[in-house]
Amino acid sequence: MTDLGAVAIAALEPLVGATVANTCVRASALSIGKLASQLDESDLPSLETNIRRVLAPVAPTAAIDAVLAQIREAL
Numbered sequence: 001m002t003d004l005g006a007v008a009i010a011a012l013e014p015l016v017g018a019t020v021a022n023t024c025v026r027a028s029a030l031s032i033g034k035l036a037s038q039l040d041e042s043d044l045p046s047l048e049t050n051i052r053r054v055l056a057p058v059a060p061t062a063a064i065d066a067v068l069a070q071i072r073e074a075l
Contacts, residue, residue: 002075005029005036008047011070015063016055024054041075 005025012021022036028050029036032043039047048068055064 004039007074
């Protein structure tokens with residue numbers, strides 16, 4: 001089973017750096033009552049929504065779409 005949290009962090013790091021990537025995934029997990037290490041494929045819709053919300057002010061939509069596609073492909 002692929003670790004969704006780790007995959008998401010790895011995909012986000014080049015765009016926003018390690019600290020923001022970790023914070024984004026951790027906050028997304030906590031918002032659904034989980035730890036980042038407990039995220040699984042069923043949590044992907046919630047994670048995608050939170051990533052879009054957090055990154056929208058600082059990243060172009062195309063960059064966010066590319067990161068989300070990278071996460072989906074890695075699962």
